Amino acid sequence: MKTMKHAEAAAQFISDEPRTDWHNETLWFVRQKRDKASHGLPEWEQLREWASQIKHHSLSHLDQYLVEFEKNAKANGVTVHWAANGEEHNRIVYDIIQKNNVQRIVKSKSMLTEECGMNEFLHSKGIDIVDTDLGERIVQFRNEPPSHIVLPAIHLKKKDVSDTFHEHLHTEKGNNDPQYLTEAARIHLREKFIASELAITGVNFAIAETGGFVVCTNEGNADMGTHCAKIHIACMGFEKIIPKAEHLSVFLRLLARSATGQPITTYSSHFQKPREGQQMHIVIVDNGRSKQLGRADFRNSLKCIRCAACFNTCPVYRRSGGHSYHTAVAGPIGSILSPNLDMRANADLPFASTLCGSCSNVCPVKIDIHDQLWKWRQVLVAEGYVDTTKKVGLKGMAFLLAHPSLYRFAGKAGRTVMRLFPWLVNNKLNPWYKQREMPAPPKESFREWYLKNKQS
Amino acid sequence: MSAREDILKAVAANKPEAVDLPVIDQTQVISYANLTEQFKTVLQSIGGSAVEINDLSDLKNELEEKKAAGEFVVNRITELGELNDAATKMSPEELAAVEITYLKAELGVAENGSVWLYESQMGNRLLPFICQHLAILINKESIVATMHHAYEKIDSGREGFGVFLAGPSKTADIEQSLVIGAHGARSLRVFING
Numbered sequence: 001m002k003t004m005k006h007a008e009a010a011a012q013f014i015s016d017e018p019r020t021d022w023h024n025e026t027l028w029f030v031r032q033k034r035d036k037a038s039h040g041l042p043e044w045e046q047l048r049e050w051a052s053q054i055k056h057h058s059l060s061h062l063d064q065y066l067v068e069f070e071k072n073a074k075a076n077g078v079t080v081h082w083a084a085n086g087e088e089h090n091r092i093v094y095d096i097i098q099k100n101n102v103q104r105i106v107k108s109k110s111m112l113t114e115e116c117g118m119n120e121f122l123h124s125k126g127i128d129i130v131d132t133d134l135g136e137r138i139v140q141f142r143n144e145p146p147s148h149i150v151l152p153a154i155h156l157k158k159k160d161v162s163d164t165f166h167e168h169l170h171t172e173k174g175n176n177d178p179q180y181l182t183e184a185a186r187i188h189l190r191e192k193f194i195a196s197e198l199a200i201t202g203v204n205f206a207i208a209e210t211g212g213f214v215v216c217t218n219e220g221n222a223d224m225g226t227h228c229a230k231i232h233i234a235c236m237g238f239e240k241i242i243p244k245a246e247h248l249s250v251f252l253r254l255l256a257r258s259a260t261g262q263p264i265t266t267y268s269s270h271f272q273k274p275r276e277g278q279q280m281h282i283v284i285v286d287n288g289r290s291k292q293l294g295r296a297d298f299r300n301s302l303k304c305i306r307c308a309a310c311f312n313t314c315p316v317y318r319r320s321g322g323h324s325y326h327t328a329v330a331g332p333i334g335s336i337l338s339p340n341l342d343m344r345a346n347a348d349l350p351f352a353s354t355l356c357g358s359c360s361n362v363c364p365v366k367i368d369i370h371d372q373l374w375k376w377r378q379v380l381v382a383e384g385y386v387d388t389t390k391k392v393g394l395k396g397m398a399f400l401l402a403h404p405s406l407y408r409f410a411g412k413a414g415r416t417v418m419r420l421f422p423w424l425v426n427n428k429l430n431p432w433y434k435q436r437e438m439p440a441p442p443k444e445s446f447r448e449w450y451l452k453n454k455q456s
Numbered sequence: 457m458s459a460r461e462d463i464l465k466a467v468a469a470n471k472p473e474a475v476d477l478p479v480i481d482q483t484q485v486i487s488y489a490n491l492t493e494q495f496k497t498v499l500q501s502i503g504g505s506a507v508e509i510n511d512l513s514d515l516k517n518e519l520e521e522k523k524a525a526g527e528f529v530v531n532r533i534t535e536l537g538e539l540n541d542a543a544t545k546m547s548p549e550e551l552a553a554v555e556i557t558y559l560k561a562e563l564g565v566a567e568n569g570s571v572w573l574y575e576s577q578m579g580n581r582l583l584p585f586i587c588q589h590l591a592i593l594i595n596k597e598s599i600v601a602t603m604h605h606a607y608e609k610i611d612s613g614r615e616g617f618g619v620f621l622a623g624p625s626k627t628a629d630i631e632q633s634l635v636i637g638a639h640g641a642r643s644l645r646v647f648i649n650g
Binding site for chain 2: 042046050082181209221228245246269291
């Protein structure tokens, strides 16, 4: 299947103007809640600095911390698996399912499993996973991917959810009350939790010192699943490692405030050992991360704690929607992570930005997101992954700017043509005319005006 | 070569130059004139309720009344009377019928209205999540200012499981409308004793 490029998908998204405005405003509202929460702490900037430094330290000692984490987790009775890529990760999960002969599986939010395409893989093997985060369940019913890493169904309106639930959960047609719809999902998912044999979760933080890991939710779905099921599989990208439990204080103070403006998520669950009779597995995944670690310009992206503050503030994300990014992690952070995974498929994403820098300003771990977007553009052009039209245009511009007399001639010709034949530029073939009026051409250039006026 | 060796080798080869850990200087973090007031205000703002009490008599009475009325309540607070030990061994199906659970928490955190619960204080890991309503008791002097202070007091690796719990279960996944009672407890009352 051909994936639409960001610009094409975004064009489709904004064709519904009221809905685009609503999407934009909804996310801006979340950004404002983040501002309010962060302004409540005078040490906010210090916290960001600490978080960034802890992550930097962790990355610079990552091999030692991974070994320490593994040793301590094993001592806690947890089975540790390693996966070089998504395929291997999926295979490990599949093997655990097969070996234990289980059918009823629930999963709380894990962007890593999205990145690995785990649900699709298991589905192809005849195994269906029930996503238990409300937003993820909604998009799963609709056969869509999440459009946001924290708010998976943010692109949908109440009516859409009501229609989906009417179809799948037989709720009253036309009842759009969020309370009513959430209650229906609660009843439906409680059955799934209670019956579940295996629960899959992500990992927010893994602590080298203790071998434990922390999972954060507001709904309680990770806990309902893991404490009901006899097997727990936690899937983590290897960059989730932090050295000590005391460092959790810095990250838990930043995470929810940055994500939704809450002071902390409802549940910050610290898993240490399996309960009696339970199996606990951790799958540590690389999938391109070690390569990214070696790219000095881009390794900071591995500090990400998946709060999505950069999504909510991004003028492009807010007006193009998560699906236009065609990757598991959308938004500005996704646009610097995804080219590492596949430059050809994701070459469009670093261009889906105005480089305004707002993402870097809100990032709780101070990732230089907009600088990296700009740097990815250089890499992608140099490696030949950018459309020839863009390249030819920029090359032409560079040539023109390097040749002043030609530049002056082209300017004059352009002004005359635009004045005499405005339809030559005011038409759909000119990409600049899209959603813009061309300016009225001035009679003379600045240079001409300056030469005329400089004596007086 | 196994994936483990490959990954560790690649990480060792590609990691940046060693950088020191920062010193988390607690004199730089926020302090509150009245920890209890701050805790109460935040907890209420996230959908929970906070009640200051001087002794446990009201709570004891409430528990007895509910038991007498035949409600399925689970008590895990020694000071309130007999512990419901049967609940620690119950299956998820059985626990799904629990109306109210009474738990004692280790401490409260003023900056975010959360409480820390060790597994031993829950009796059963599933209990604080699957019950319909949750009542938690903390000592007034156990309230600390921030998460930095909280991690000094607790040992998160001591038991098999532990949780910072802040308010009732909630979601805003349907058009950003806040709904209390997603999958976990529909309400949380924290009783601050002292």
